[in-house]
Amino acid sequence: MKTYTRVVNGSQVTINAVETHEDIQDFVAFGKANLGWLACDTETTGLDIYSDNFRLRTVQFGNEREAWVLPVERLGRLPAIAALLNVNKLVFQNASYDLQVLEQCLGVKGLWSKVVDTKILAHLIDPRGKTEGGTGHSLEDLTRHYIDADIADGVKGLMKALAADTKTPVAQVFATVDYSNPDYQLYAGMDTILAARLARKLMPLVPAESKPLIRSEHKLAEVCAVMERTGFLLDVDYTTKLSGRLSEIQDKSESEAAGFGCENVNSTEQVADVLEARGHKIPERTPCGKRKVDKVLLTRLVEQGDEFAKSVVTAKQARKWRTTWVDGFLTQMDGAGRCHPAINPLRARTARMSITGIPAQTLPAGDWMIRRCFLADQGQVMVSVDYQAQELRVLAALSGDQTMQKAFRNNDDLHQITADASGVDRKIGKMVNFAYVYGSGPRNIAEQAGIGVDTAKKVIQGFEKSYPQVKRLSQELQKQARRDGFINTPFGRRLPVDQERPYAALNYMVQSSSRDITAGGLMRLHDAGITPYLRLPIHDEVLASVPADKAEKAAKKIGELMCTRFKGVFIGTDPEVGGRSWGSLYGSDY
DNA sequence: CAGGTTAGCACC
DNA sequence: AAACGGTGCTAACCTG
Numbered sequence: 001m002k003t004y005t006r007v008v009n010g011s012q013v014t015i016n017a018v019e020t021h022e023d024i025q026d027f028v029a030f031g032k033a034n035l036g037w038l039a040c041d042t043e044t045t046g047l048d049i050y051s052d053n054f055r056l057r058t059v060q061f062g063n064e065r066e067a068w069v070l071p072v073e074r075l076g077r078l079p080a081i082a083a084l085l086n087v088n089k090l091v092f093q094n095a096s097y098d099l100q101v102l103e104q105c106l107g108v109k110g111l112w113s114k115v116v117d118t119k120i121l122a123h124l125i126d127p128r129g130k131t132e133g134g135t136g137h138s139l140e141d142l143t144r145h146y147i148d149a150d151i152a153d154g155v156k157g158l159m160k161a162l163a164a165d166t167k168t169p170v171a172q173v174f175a176t177v178d179y180s181n182p183d184y185q186l187y188a189g190m191d192t193i194l195a196a197r198l199a200r201k202l203m204p205l206v207p208a209e210s211k212p213l214i215r216s217e218h219k220l221a222e223v224c225a226v227m228e229r230t231g232f233l234l235d236v237d238y239t240t241k242l243s244g245r246l247s248e249i250q251d252k253s254e255s256e257a258a259g260f261g262c263e264n265v266n267s268t269e270q271v272a273d274v275l276e277a278r279g280h281k282i283p284e285r286t287p288c289g290k291r292k293v294d295k296v297l298l299t300r301l302v303e304q305g306d307e308f309a310k311s312v313v314t315a316k317q318a319r320k321w322r323t324t325w326v327d328g329f330l331t332q333m334d335g336a337g338r339c340h341p342a343i344n345p346l347r348a349r350t351a352r353m354s355i356t357g358i359p360a361q362t363l364p365a366g367d368w369m370i371r372r373c374f375l376a377d378q379g380q381v382m383v384s385v386d387y388q389a390q391e392l393r394v395l396a397a398l399s400g401d402q403t404m405q406k407a408f409r410n411n412d413d414l415h416q417i418t419a420d421a422s423g424v425d426r427k428i429g430k431m432v433n434f435a436y437v438y439g440s441g442p443r444n445i446a447e448q449a450g451i452g453v454d455t456a457k458k459v460i461q462g463f464e465k466s467y468p469q470v471k472r473l474s475q476e477l478q479k480q481a482r483r484d485g486f487i488n489t490p491f492g493r494r495l496p497v498d499q500e501r502p503y504a505a506l507n508y509m510v511q512s513s514s515r516d517i518t519a520g521g522l523m524r525l526h527d528a529g530i531t532p533y534l535r536l537p538i539h540d541e542v543l544a545s546v547p548a549d550k551a552e553k554a555a556k557k558i559g560e561l562m563c564t565r566f567k568g569v570f571i572g573t574d575p576e577v578g579g580r581s582w583g584s585l586y587g588s589d590y
Numbered sequence: 591c592a593g594g595t596t597a598g599c600a601c602c
Numbered sequence: 603a604a605a606c607g608g609t610g611c612t613a614a615c616c617t618g
Binding site: 264268269320323325355356362435445500501502504508539 | 603607608615
Binding site for chain 2: 169170266268286287288290292293294295316317320324325352359360361362363364365390391434511514538539540541
C-alpha cells in the first residue's frame with residue numbers, strides 16, 4: 001500500500017492506494033467504519049464510455065480526511081462492489097458519468113437512490129457558470145471556490161505535469177499512466193476527499209426554498225442517465241450515403257468558389273475580399289470591426305443571382321451538415337450502431353437542459369435529412385409529444401394575465417390578438433409575442449421584423465396594453481432583481497439576475513419554469529415505467545421509440561402523463577406518431 | 591502546440 | 603427610455 005498525506009484547507013488528509021490483496025483488508029475496515037456515507041469516484045481510460053476499448057481502472061472511496069484507491073483492473077472488482085452496495089449514501093461529482101461506468105464495467109445497478117451529487121447541489125446554490133460571475137460547477141471550480149484554491153490548481157497540475165513528463169496528450173494519460181504512478185494515485189484519491197468536503201459544505205448552502213429540488217433533480221438525472229445509456233439507433237447505411245453525398249456537394253461547390261479566387265469558403269476574410277472584388281458592398285461590421293459576411297448577406301446576393309455567393313452558401317452548408325452532424329454520428333456510434341447523447345439535465349442558469357453528442361436541440365428543423373439518420377428500434381416507431389405553446393402558456397400562468405389565459409381557454413389566436421392591438425400582420429404579432437418573452441427591445445424587434453423602430457414601439461405598446469399583467473410581472477421581477485440580485489421561481493429555484501440586465505428576469509422566469517414543467521413530465525413518465533422508451537428531451541418536447549402496434553395508444557398515454565396544470569392554466573400536449581425514422585416526423589416517408 | 595476567443599449557424 | 607433569453611458545434615484566428 002502506498003500512503004500520501006497532504007494538507008487541504010489547513011487540515012491533513014491521507015490517501016491510501018491499495019496495491020496488494022493484503023491491503024484490501026484495511027480498505028474493508030475503512031468501509032465498515034464509514035457505512036453512513038462516502039464519496040466515490042472512478043478513473044477510466046477516457047471519456048469515450050461506449051467505445052470498445054473503454055475500461056474502468058480504479059474506484060475510489062473517501063470521506064473528508066481519508067481516501068482509498070482500488071485498482072479494480074488489477075485486484076478484481078469485488079471489494080469495490082461490496083463497498084458500493086454496503087454504504088448508505090454515496091457522494092459523487094456528476095454521478096451520471098460514474099454510475100454509467102459502474103453499471104457498465106462492474107454490473108452494479110440501482111445506486112441512484114443513494115446518490116448525493118455535488119454538481120446538483122452547486123447548481124441549486126448558484127446556477128451561473130464561471131464566465132457569468134458564478135462559481136462554475138466542475139470539481140476543479142468548486143474546489144477552488146469552496147475548499148482550497150491551491151489544491152484546485154495542484155490537482156489540475158498533477159495530470160497536466162504527468163502528460164508533459166510522458167509526452168502524451170492529457171486525454172490519453174488516463175489510459176496509459178501506470179497505476180503505481182504516485183501522481184496518478186494522489187489525483188485519483190484526492191477527488192473523493194474534495195467531493196466529500198463539498199457535500200458537507202454545499203448541503204447547508206442550498207436555499208431553503210430550493211430544498212425540494214434536491215430530490216427531484218436527482219430523480220431527473222436518473223431519467224436522463226437512462227436515456228443516455230439507451231442511446232438512439234443510427235441508420236448506418238443511410239447516414240454513410242448521406243455523408244458521401246454531402247462530400248460531393250461540398251467538393252463541387254468549393255472548387256467553383258476556388259474558380260472565383262476563394263481558396264477557403266470558411267474564411268470570412270477571403271469571402272469578403274472576393275465579394276468586394278466583384279463589386280459588392282459589405283455594409284455591416286462584426287463587434288470586432290471586421291466585415292460581416294453572414295447568411296443574411298450571402299442569401300441576398302444569391303437572390304441577386306451572384307454565382308460565387310451561391311457556391312459559398314452551398315459549400316458551407318454541405319460541410320457544416322457533414323462535419324457537425326452526419327460524420328459525428330458515424331464516429332461516435334457504439335458497436336451496436338447506437339449513438340449516446342450526453343444529456344445535462346441541469347445546464348443553463350435557468351436550469352434548462354442541454355444535449356451534446358447528438359446536438360438534438362440544434363438540428364435543422366426545416367429539413368428531415370439529418371433527423372432521418374435516427375431510427376426507432378426494430379418493430380417500433382417514433383413518437384413525439386410536445387407541449388402546446390409552452391412558454392406562452394407559462395407566461396399566462398405566471399403573470400395571471402386574464403386576456404392571455406382567456407385566449408388559451410377559448411383557443412383564440414393569441415398572435416392575432418397581439419397583431420390587432422396595433423394593426424399589424426399576424427406574423428409580426430407572433431414575433432413580438434416571442435420577442436417580448438426574450439426581452440427584446442424596439443430596435444431589435446424592428447430589425448427582425450423588417451419594420452421601423454417606431455412601428456416596433458407601437459406593437460410593443462399594443463402588447464403591453466393587451467396583456468397588462470404581463471407587463472406588471474416583468475416590472476415586479478425587475479424590481480426584485482435589482483433589490484435582491486436574484487428572483488425565485490414557483491418551483492423553488494433561485495435565479496441570479498445581472499444588475500446591468502434586469503430586463504432578462506422575465507425570460508429567466510419563463511424559461512426556467514418551462515424547463516421545470518418538462519422535467520415534471522419526464523419524471524411522471526419515469527414513474528409510469530416509460531423511461532426505457534424515451535430517447536431525448538428537447539426543450540418542450542419528448543421523443544420516444546414505441547412498439548409499432550401500440551403506437552397510437554402509447555403516444556396518447558405519454559401525452560396524458562406529460563400535460564399538467566400550472567397556476568390554474570392547462571399546459572396541454574400534442575402527441576404525434578411517426579414512422580420508423582425520426583425524419584418521418586419532419587416529412588420524410590420512412 | 592494547446593487552449594481560449596470570435597464569428598457564424600443551428601435550434602427553442 | 604431602452605434593453606434579444608438560452609443552448610452546442612466548427613473553423614478560423616489569436617495568445618501564452
